[in-house]
Amino acid sequence: MTKRKVRPLRLLAVILGGAFAVYVLLCAFQFVATAVEAISKNAKSESKRPDPEFADFTGQIKEYNSAVLMYDERVSVDQSLMLINRSHLIRDDFSPEISEYKGTGLLFNNCLHEAFSALSGEVSEQFGEKLYVSSAYRTAEEQKREIEEQGEVAQDLGASEHQAGLAADVYTLYHGGMGFEGTKTGKWVIENCWQYGFILRYPDGKEDKTGIEYEPWHLRYVGAPHAEYMSKAGLTFEEYIDSLEPEKLYRITTADGEYAAVRYSGDTLSGPESFESAVISDDNTGSRIATFLIKSAG
Numbered sequence: 001m002t003k004r005k006v007r008p009l010r011l012l013a014v015i016l017g018g019a020f021a022v023y024v025l026l027c028a029f030q031f032v033a034t035a036v037e038a039i040s041k042n043a044k045s046e047s048k049r050p051d052p053e054f055a056d057f058t059g060q061i062k063e064y065n066s067a068v069l070m071y072d073e074r075v076s077v078d079q080s081l082m083l084i085n086r087s088h089l090i091r092d093d094f095s096p097e098i099s100e101y102k103g104t105g106l107l108f109n110n111c112l113h114e115a116f117s118a119l120s121g122e123v124s125e126q127f128g129e130k131l132y133v134s135s136a137y138r139t140a141e142e143q144k145r146e147i148e149e150q151g152e153v154a155q156d157l158g159a160s161e162h163q164a165g166l167a168a169d170v171y172t173l174y175h176g177g178m179g180f181e182g183t184k185t186g187k188w189v190i191e192n193c194w195q196y197g198f199i200l201r202y203p204d205g206k207e208d209k210t211g212i213e214y215e216p217w218h219l220r221y222v223g224a225p226h227a228e229y230m231s232k233a234g235l236t237f238e239e240y241i242d243s244l245e246p247e248k249l250y251r252i253t254t255a256d257g258e259y260a261a262v263r264y265s266g267d268t269l270s271g272p273e274s275f276e277s278a279v280i281s282d283d284n285t286g287s288r289i290a291t292f293l294i295k296s297a298g
C-alpha cells in the first residue's frame with residue numbers, strides 16, 4: 001500500500017478555501033451586527049418620539065408688539081414658512097435669503113443650511129451614502145428654462161419653492177426621481193426627514209391638495225415643530241396653513257420640546273409669556289407665523 005501523498009496544490013486549495021470560509025463568516029457576522037445596530041437604533045428613535053400634540057395654548061399669554069419682538073435677541077426672522085404654490089406666487093419684490101451651501105456651489109435659503117447638513121450627515125452615517133442635490137435655488141430665469149424643458153411637470157413661474165431656495169431635490173447615486181423611494185436610503189429619508197425640519201412637499205395621494213403630482217425627491221424645509229406635526233398628521237403644507245386659525249395661539253408638544261405658534265397679520269400678536277427662542281416667518285398669504293420654543297426637552 002502506498003501512502004497518499006498530499007499534493008502542494010491541493011494543500012494550497014484547502015488553505016485558501018478555509019481562509020475564504022472564515023472571511024465569509026466574518027462578513028456575515030459584520031452584516032448581522034450592522035443590521036441589529038440599525039434596527040435597535042431605529043427602535044430607539046421611534047420610541048423616543050411620540051406623536052406630537054396639537055392643542056389650544058393654555059399657559060400664561062402675553063401680547064407682543066410684532067416690530068419690537070423681531071428685535072428681541074431670542075427671536076430670529078426667516079422665510080421657512082412661506083407657502084408657495086400656484087395660488088400663492090412669490091411676489092415680485094421678494095428677495096430670497098440665500099447663500100452657498102458648504103462650498104458646493106448650491107444655493108440654499110439660509111434657514112435650512114444647518115438642517116440639511118444634519119440630514120445628509122445622518123444619511124452618510126447610517127447608509128454610507130451621499131445625499132446628492134440635483135436642484136436647490138433656481139432663479140426666475142432658470143425656472144423659465146425648467147418650464148420650457150419640462151413643460152407640465154415644472155411649476156409655473158413664481159409657484160416654485162426652488163425660487164425661494166427652500167426646497168432640495170435629492171437623490172442617491174444611480175437612484176434619482178421616482179427611483180429614489182425604491183431604495184432603503186430613499187425610504188428612510190422620506191420617512192424621517194421631519195426630524196430635521198423637512199417635509200415631503202408633494203406626497204402621494206394628495207395631488208388634489210397640492211396641485212402637484214407625487215414627487216418623492218422634493219424636500220421642503222419648514223422647521224420644527226411644524227415638519228413633525230404635518231408629517232405625523234398626514235397634512236400637506238396647504239392643509240396645515242389652512243388649519244391655523246388667524247390670531248389663535250396653539251400649543252405643539254413634540255419629543256424635542258414644547259412650542260407655541262400663532263399665525264397673525266396685525267401689529268400685535270399673542271405669545272407665551274416666557275420662551276427660550278422664537279422664529280418669525282412670513283407665510284406668503286398675507287400673514288406671519290411666530291413659533292415660540294417654550295421649553296426644549298431634556
Ligand SMILES: [Zn+2]
Binds near residue numbers: 219
Ligand atoms: Zn423640486
